Amino acid sequence: xxxxxxxxxxxxxxxxxxxxxxxxxxxxxxxxxxxxxxxxxxxxxxxxxxxxxxxxxxxxxxxxxxxxxxxxxxxxxxxxxxxxxxxxxxxxxxxxxxxxxxxxxxxxxxxxxxxxxxxxxxxxxxxxxxxxxxxxxxxxxxxxxxxxxxxxxxxxxxxxxxxxxxxxxxxxxxxxxxxxxxxxxxxxxxxxxxxxxxxxxxxxxxxxxxxxxxxxxxxxxxxxxxxxxxxxxxxxxxxxxxxxxxxxxxxxxxxxxxxxxxxxxxxxxxxxxxxxxxxxxxxxxxxxxxxxxxxxxxxxxxxxxxxxxxxxxxxxxxxxx
Numbered sequence: 001x002x003x004x005x006x007x008x009x010x011x012x013x014x015x016x017x018x019x020x021x022x023x024x025x026x027x028x029x030x031x032x033x034x035x036x037x038x039x040x041x042x043x044x045x046x047x048x049x050x051x052x053x054x055x056x057x058x059x060x061x062x063x064x065x066x067x068x069x070x071x072x073x074x075x076x077x078x079x080x081x082x083x084x085x086x087x088x089x090x091x092x093x094x095x096x097x098x099x100x101x102x103x104x105x106x107x108x109x110x111x112x113x114x115x116x117x118x119x120x121x122x123x124x125x126x127x128x129x130x131x132x133x134x135x136x137x138x139x140x141x142x143x144x145x146x147x148x149x150x151x152x153x154x155x156x157x158x159x160x161x162x163x164x165x166x167x168x169x170x171x172x173x174x175x176x177x178x179x180x181x182x183x184x185x186x187x188x189x190x191x192x193x194x195x196x197x198x199x200x201x202x203x204x205x206x207x208x209x210x211x212x213x214x215x216x217x218x219x220x221x222x223x224x225x226x227x228x229x230x231x232x233x234x235x236x237x238x239x240x241x242x243x244x245x246x247x248x249x250x251x252x253x254x255x256x257x258x259x260x261x262x263x264x265x266x267x268x269x270x271x272x273x274x275x276x277x278x279x280x281x282x283x284x285x286x287x288x289x290x291x292x293x294x295x296x297x298x299x300x301x302x303x304x305x306x307x308x309x310x311x312x313x314x315x316x317x318x319x320x321x
Contacts, residue, residue: 003075005039006068008032009047013065014142016054069141073284081286091287092123096134096146098205098274108147111298115291122287128229130204135159138279144288145295146277149206158280164299165248165274169210170262172238172245179244180261188263190218190270197225197243199234207272211246214270222246235260248272 012021012032022029040046047061057065076091097108112124129137131148138146139158147164155161171188173179179188179196193215200222201207208227215222226237231251238245239259249264249272276295283289 001039001042003072005035006071008035009039009061010065010068010072012036012048012055013057013061016056018055066141073141076285090121091285092125093145093285093288093291094125094127094143095291096127096129096137096143096148098129098131098134098146098148111295115294119287119290122291124291130202131206131209132204135277138277141279141284144278144283144285145292147274147295147299148277149209150273150275150277151204151206151209155275155277159277160280161275161277162296163273163275165272167249167272169207169246169265169270169272170249171265172235172247172260172262174239174241174260177241177244177261179263186263187266189267190214190265191267193222193244193246193265194218194220195223198222199226199228199237199243199245200224201231201234201247202227202229205229206274207246207248210270210272214268217268 008021008025008027011025012018015021015024018029018032022032025032036048040048043060043064045060046058047064049056049058049061079090112126116122116124127134127137127143131146131151134143134146134148135151135156137143139156150161150163171179171193179192198211200211203209203212208224211222225243226234228234228237231247234245234247235251237243246265249262276292276299278288278292283292
Protein backbone atom coordinates (compact mmCIF):
# COMPACT_ATOMS: atom_id res chain seq x y z
CA UNK A 1 0.00 0.00 0.00
CA UNK A 2 1.38 3.38 -1.02
CA UNK A 3 0.43 6.90 0.04
CA UNK A 4 -0.22 7.87 -3.56
CA UNK A 5 -2.80 5.08 -3.85
CA UNK A 6 -4.58 6.40 -0.76
CA UNK A 7 -4.48 9.90 -2.25
CA UNK A 8 -5.98 8.57 -5.49
CA UNK A 9 -8.75 6.80 -3.55
CA UNK A 10 -9.63 9.91 -1.52
CA UNK A 11 -9.61 12.11 -4.63
CA UNK A 12 -11.97 9.76 -6.51
CA UNK A 13 -14.40 9.85 -3.57
CA UNK A 14 -14.22 13.66 -3.38
CA UNK A 15 -14.71 14.09 -7.14
CA UNK A 16 -17.35 11.37 -7.49
CA UNK A 17 -15.66 9.68 -10.44
CA UNK A 18 -12.45 8.61 -12.15
CA UNK A 19 -12.54 11.17 -14.96
CA UNK A 20 -12.68 14.25 -12.73
CA UNK A 21 -10.21 12.70 -10.28
CA UNK A 22 -7.73 11.96 -13.08
CA UNK A 23 -8.01 15.58 -14.29
CA UNK A 24 -7.40 16.92 -10.79
CA UNK A 25 -4.44 14.60 -10.25
CA UNK A 26 -3.05 15.23 -13.77
CA UNK A 27 -3.04 11.49 -14.50
CA UNK A 28 -4.29 9.31 -17.32
CA UNK A 29 -7.54 7.60 -16.31
CA UNK A 30 -6.38 4.04 -17.18
CA UNK A 31 -3.35 4.44 -14.92
CA UNK A 32 -5.53 5.77 -12.10
CA UNK A 33 -7.93 2.83 -12.45
CA UNK A 34 -5.03 0.37 -12.39
CA UNK A 35 -3.66 1.84 -9.16
CA UNK A 36 -7.06 1.58 -7.45
CA UNK A 37 -7.49 -2.02 -8.60
CA UNK A 38 -4.04 -2.82 -7.18
CA UNK A 39 -5.00 -1.22 -3.84
CA UNK A 40 -8.27 -3.16 -3.72
CA UNK A 41 -6.49 -6.43 -4.51
CA UNK A 42 -3.98 -5.81 -1.74
CA UNK A 43 -6.75 -5.06 0.78
CA UNK A 44 -8.95 -7.89 -0.43
CA UNK A 45 -12.09 -5.73 -0.67
CA UNK A 46 -13.58 -3.40 -3.29
CA UNK A 47 -13.40 0.18 -2.06
CA UNK A 48 -15.45 1.85 -4.79
CA UNK A 49 -18.87 1.09 -6.24
CA UNK A 50 -18.62 1.67 -9.99
CA UNK A 51 -22.13 0.44 -10.86
CA UNK A 52 -23.75 3.89 -10.88
CA UNK A 53 -23.22 7.10 -12.82
CA UNK A 54 -21.35 8.56 -9.85
CA UNK A 55 -18.62 6.47 -8.22
CA UNK A 56 -19.24 6.06 -4.49
CA UNK A 57 -17.35 4.27 -1.71
CA UNK A 58 -18.50 0.79 -0.73
CA UNK A 59 -19.14 -0.08 2.90
CA UNK A 60 -15.48 -1.06 3.23
CA UNK A 61 -14.47 2.12 1.41
CA UNK A 62 -16.46 4.28 3.83
CA UNK A 63 -14.72 2.55 6.74
CA UNK A 64 -11.29 3.06 5.18
CA UNK A 65 -11.85 6.69 4.12
CA UNK A 66 -11.17 8.46 7.48
CA UNK A 67 -7.98 6.43 7.98
CA UNK A 68 -6.82 7.24 4.45
CA UNK A 69 -7.43 10.94 5.09
CA UNK A 70 -5.59 10.73 8.41
CA UNK A 71 -2.58 9.03 6.78
CA UNK A 72 -2.43 11.69 4.07
CA UNK A 73 -2.79 14.47 6.63
CA UNK A 74 0.08 13.01 8.67
CA UNK A 75 2.30 12.79 5.59
CA UNK A 76 1.41 16.35 4.59
CA UNK A 77 2.18 17.52 8.13
CA UNK A 78 5.67 16.04 7.84
CA UNK A 79 6.30 17.94 4.61
CA UNK A 80 4.79 21.15 5.97
CA UNK A 81 6.86 20.95 9.14
CA UNK A 82 10.02 20.77 7.06
CA UNK A 83 8.77 23.57 4.80
CA UNK A 84 8.17 25.74 7.88
CA UNK A 85 11.94 25.81 8.45
CA UNK A 86 12.41 27.36 5.01
CA UNK A 87 9.48 29.75 5.38
CA UNK A 88 7.54 28.06 2.56
CA UNK A 89 3.89 27.16 3.12
CA UNK A 90 2.60 24.25 1.05
CA UNK A 91 -0.39 21.96 1.07
CA UNK A 92 -4.10 22.05 0.34
CA UNK A 93 -6.71 23.68 2.55
CA UNK A 94 -10.42 22.97 2.11
CA UNK A 95 -12.53 26.05 2.83
CA UNK A 96 -16.32 25.96 2.93
CA UNK A 97 -18.48 29.01 2.27
CA UNK A 98 -22.22 29.32 2.67
CA UNK A 99 -23.70 31.12 -0.32
CA UNK A 100 -24.21 34.80 0.45
CA UNK A 101 -22.34 34.37 3.72
CA UNK A 102 -20.38 37.61 3.68
CA UNK A 103 -21.96 39.76 1.00
CA UNK A 104 -20.81 43.35 1.15
CA UNK A 105 -19.30 42.89 4.62
CA UNK A 106 -16.33 40.87 3.40
CA UNK A 107 -14.78 40.50 -0.05
CA UNK A 108 -13.80 36.82 -0.01
CA UNK A 109 -12.38 36.97 -3.56
CA UNK A 110 -9.95 39.77 -2.67
CA UNK A 111 -8.96 38.01 0.55
CA UNK A 112 -8.16 34.76 -1.28
CA UNK A 113 -6.22 36.63 -3.98
CA UNK A 114 -4.09 38.40 -1.37
CA UNK A 115 -3.56 35.17 0.56
CA UNK A 116 -2.48 33.39 -2.64
CA UNK A 117 0.00 36.17 -3.39
CA UNK A 118 1.50 35.67 0.08
CA UNK A 119 1.51 31.86 -0.15
CA UNK A 120 1.67 30.88 -3.85
CA UNK A 121 2.52 27.21 -3.13
CA UNK A 122 -0.64 26.72 -1.07
CA UNK A 123 -3.76 25.38 -2.80
CA UNK A 124 -7.18 26.40 -1.50
CA UNK A 125 -10.20 24.31 -2.49
CA UNK A 126 -13.33 26.48 -2.11
CA UNK A 127 -16.71 24.80 -1.69
CA UNK A 128 -20.16 26.40 -1.44
CA UNK A 129 -22.83 24.49 0.49
CA UNK A 130 -25.48 24.85 3.16
CA UNK A 131 -24.37 25.49 6.73
CA UNK A 132 -25.87 22.21 7.90
CA UNK A 133 -23.90 20.11 5.43
CA UNK A 134 -20.69 22.04 6.05
CA UNK A 135 -20.92 21.35 9.79
CA UNK A 136 -21.11 17.64 8.96
CA UNK A 137 -18.18 17.98 6.53
CA UNK A 138 -16.04 19.66 9.19
CA UNK A 139 -16.73 16.86 11.65
CA UNK A 140 -15.97 14.24 8.98
CA UNK A 141 -12.66 15.87 8.10
CA UNK A 142 -13.82 16.78 4.58
CA UNK A 143 -13.39 20.52 5.29
CA UNK A 144 -10.73 22.31 7.31
CA UNK A 145 -12.49 25.64 7.86
CA UNK A 146 -15.91 27.04 6.97
CA UNK A 147 -17.70 30.37 6.93
CA UNK A 148 -21.26 29.39 7.77
CA UNK A 149 -24.48 30.54 9.36
CA UNK A 150 -24.94 28.70 12.67
CA UNK A 151 -28.17 26.72 12.67
CA UNK A 152 -28.31 26.51 16.49
CA UNK A 153 -27.31 28.72 19.40
CA UNK A 154 -24.31 26.50 20.18
CA UNK A 155 -22.11 24.60 17.71
CA UNK A 156 -22.38 20.81 17.53
CA UNK A 157 -19.99 18.90 19.81
CA UNK A 158 -16.55 18.81 18.25
CA UNK A 159 -16.74 22.20 16.50
CA UNK A 160 -15.68 25.72 17.46
CA UNK A 161 -17.47 28.84 16.17
CA UNK A 162 -16.04 32.36 16.03
CA UNK A 163 -18.80 34.87 15.23
CA UNK A 164 -17.74 37.48 12.67
CA UNK A 165 -21.05 38.94 11.46
CA UNK A 166 -24.15 39.53 13.63
CA UNK A 167 -26.99 41.55 12.09
CA UNK A 168 -30.79 41.67 12.43
CA UNK A 169 -33.13 39.97 10.00
CA UNK A 170 -35.31 42.29 7.93
CA UNK A 171 -38.18 41.92 5.49
CA UNK A 172 -37.96 43.47 2.04
CA UNK A 173 -41.25 44.45 0.40
CA UNK A 174 -42.28 46.07 -2.88
CA UNK A 175 -44.21 49.38 -2.93
CA UNK A 176 -47.90 48.92 -2.16
CA UNK A 177 -47.39 45.94 0.17
CA UNK A 178 -49.71 46.12 3.22
CA UNK A 179 -46.69 45.77 5.52
CA UNK A 180 -45.58 49.26 4.43
CA UNK A 181 -48.62 50.94 6.01
CA UNK A 182 -48.22 53.42 7.61
CA UNK A 183 -45.52 54.65 5.20
CA UNK A 184 -43.19 55.87 7.94
CA UNK A 185 -42.92 52.54 9.76
CA UNK A 186 -39.42 51.04 10.10
CA UNK A 187 -40.19 47.70 11.72
CA UNK A 188 -42.69 44.86 11.59
CA UNK A 189 -43.70 42.45 14.38
CA UNK A 190 -42.98 38.82 13.54
CA UNK A 191 -46.67 37.97 14.04
CA UNK A 192 -47.56 40.04 10.95
CA UNK A 193 -45.66 37.55 8.81
CA UNK A 194 -48.08 34.75 9.71
CA UNK A 195 -49.73 33.44 6.53
CA UNK A 196 -47.70 35.82 4.34
CA UNK A 197 -45.89 34.45 1.28
CA UNK A 198 -42.22 34.61 2.26
CA UNK A 199 -39.06 34.47 0.15
CA UNK A 200 -36.04 33.13 2.01
CA UNK A 201 -32.75 31.25 1.89
CA UNK A 202 -33.01 27.43 1.70
CA UNK A 203 -33.25 25.07 4.66
CA UNK A 204 -29.88 24.22 6.07
CA UNK A 205 -28.82 27.88 6.20
CA UNK A 206 -28.50 29.86 9.41
CA UNK A 207 -31.00 32.52 8.30
CA UNK A 208 -33.70 29.95 7.53
CA UNK A 209 -33.06 28.12 10.81
CA UNK A 210 -33.29 31.38 12.80
CA UNK A 211 -36.55 32.34 11.07
CA UNK A 212 -38.14 28.92 11.60
CA UNK A 213 -37.03 28.80 15.23
CA UNK A 214 -38.53 32.24 15.97
CA UNK A 215 -41.78 31.44 14.16
CA UNK A 216 -42.14 28.14 16.05
CA UNK A 217 -41.73 29.99 19.33
CA UNK A 218 -44.44 32.43 18.15
CA UNK A 219 -46.80 29.53 17.39
CA UNK A 220 -46.79 29.34 13.60
CA UNK A 221 -44.82 27.92 10.67
CA UNK A 222 -43.47 30.37 8.07
CA UNK A 223 -45.03 29.98 4.61
CA UNK A 224 -41.95 30.08 2.38
CA UNK A 225 -43.12 30.06 -1.25
CA UNK A 226 -39.80 30.87 -2.95
CA UNK A 227 -36.28 30.07 -1.86
CA UNK A 228 -32.86 30.64 -3.41
CA UNK A 229 -29.24 30.68 -2.25
CA UNK A 230 -28.43 34.18 -3.56
CA UNK A 231 -29.77 37.08 -1.44
CA UNK A 232 -29.80 39.41 -4.46
CA UNK A 233 -32.19 37.04 -6.25
CA UNK A 234 -34.50 36.97 -3.22
CA UNK A 235 -34.67 40.78 -3.30
CA UNK A 236 -35.49 40.73 -7.03
CA UNK A 237 -38.30 38.24 -6.46
CA UNK A 238 -39.71 40.53 -3.77
CA UNK A 239 -39.47 43.50 -6.15
CA UNK A 240 -41.75 41.61 -8.57
CA UNK A 241 -44.39 41.19 -5.87
CA UNK A 242 -43.96 37.43 -5.38
CA UNK A 243 -43.85 37.83 -1.60
CA UNK A 244 -41.75 39.56 1.01
CA UNK A 245 -38.13 38.53 1.34
CA UNK A 246 -36.52 37.72 4.68
CA UNK A 247 -32.83 38.65 4.58
CA UNK A 248 -29.95 39.72 6.80
CA UNK A 249 -29.66 43.50 7.09
CA UNK A 250 -27.10 44.65 4.56
CA UNK A 251 -28.24 42.07 1.98
CA UNK A 252 -31.65 43.70 1.57
CA UNK A 253 -31.20 45.68 -1.61
CA UNK A 254 -32.18 49.33 -2.09
CA UNK A 255 -34.06 51.20 0.61
CA UNK A 256 -35.48 54.65 1.17
CA UNK A 257 -36.58 56.05 -2.20
CA UNK A 258 -35.63 52.87 -4.06
CA UNK A 259 -38.04 50.28 -5.48
CA UNK A 260 -37.95 48.21 -2.27
CA UNK A 261 -38.54 49.06 1.38
CA UNK A 262 -36.85 47.39 4.34
CA UNK A 263 -38.46 46.77 7.74
CA UNK A 264 -36.63 45.29 10.72
CA UNK A 265 -38.34 42.26 12.26
CA UNK A 266 -39.20 42.90 15.92
CA UNK A 267 -41.09 41.28 18.80
CA UNK A 268 -38.95 39.28 18.75
CA UNK A 269 -35.94 40.54 16.89
CA UNK A 270 -34.11 37.80 14.97
CA UNK A 271 -30.35 37.79 14.42
CA UNK A 272 -28.48 36.45 11.40
CA UNK A 273 -24.97 35.32 12.28
CA UNK A 274 -21.97 34.25 10.25
CA UNK A 275 -19.20 32.35 12.03
CA UNK A 276 -15.82 30.93 11.22
CA UNK A 277 -16.00 27.25 12.11
CA UNK A 278 -13.34 24.60 12.60
CA UNK A 279 -12.87 21.36 14.52
CA UNK A 280 -12.51 21.97 18.25
CA UNK A 281 -9.18 20.11 18.24
CA UNK A 282 -7.86 22.73 15.82
CA UNK A 283 -6.87 22.58 12.13
CA UNK A 284 -4.66 19.58 11.44
CA UNK A 285 -2.14 21.25 9.12
CA UNK A 286 0.09 24.32 9.44
CA UNK A 287 -1.41 25.64 6.19
CA UNK A 288 -4.96 25.45 7.58
CA UNK A 289 -3.85 27.13 10.80
CA UNK A 290 -2.28 30.02 8.85
CA UNK A 291 -5.43 30.44 6.74
CA UNK A 292 -7.62 30.38 9.86
CA UNK A 293 -5.49 33.04 11.57
CA UNK A 294 -5.59 35.19 8.43
CA UNK A 295 -9.36 34.91 8.23
CA UNK A 296 -9.72 35.79 11.90
CA UNK A 297 -7.55 38.88 11.37
CA UNK A 298 -9.58 39.95 8.32
CA UNK A 299 -12.95 39.19 9.94
CA UNK A 300 -12.73 40.67 13.45
CA UNK A 301 -15.30 39.34 15.93
CA UNK A 302 -18.41 41.39 16.56
CA UNK A 303 -17.82 41.20 20.33
CA UNK A 304 -14.85 40.57 22.65
CA UNK A 305 -16.08 37.05 23.44
CA UNK A 306 -13.77 34.14 22.78
CA UNK A 307 -14.47 31.42 20.25
CA UNK A 308 -17.46 29.29 21.24
CA UNK A 309 -17.63 25.50 21.49
CA UNK A 310 -20.63 23.40 22.50
CA UNK A 311 -19.36 23.70 26.09
CA UNK A 312 -19.10 27.49 26.04
CA UNK A 313 -16.28 30.05 25.49
CA UNK A 314 -12.86 28.59 24.89
CA UNK A 315 -9.38 29.67 23.85
CA UNK A 316 -8.86 29.25 20.09
CA UNK A 317 -6.34 26.58 19.10
CA UNK A 318 -3.59 29.07 18.28
CA UNK A 319 -3.83 30.52 21.81
CA UNK A 320 -4.82 33.92 20.47
CA UNK A 321 -7.50 35.94 22.34
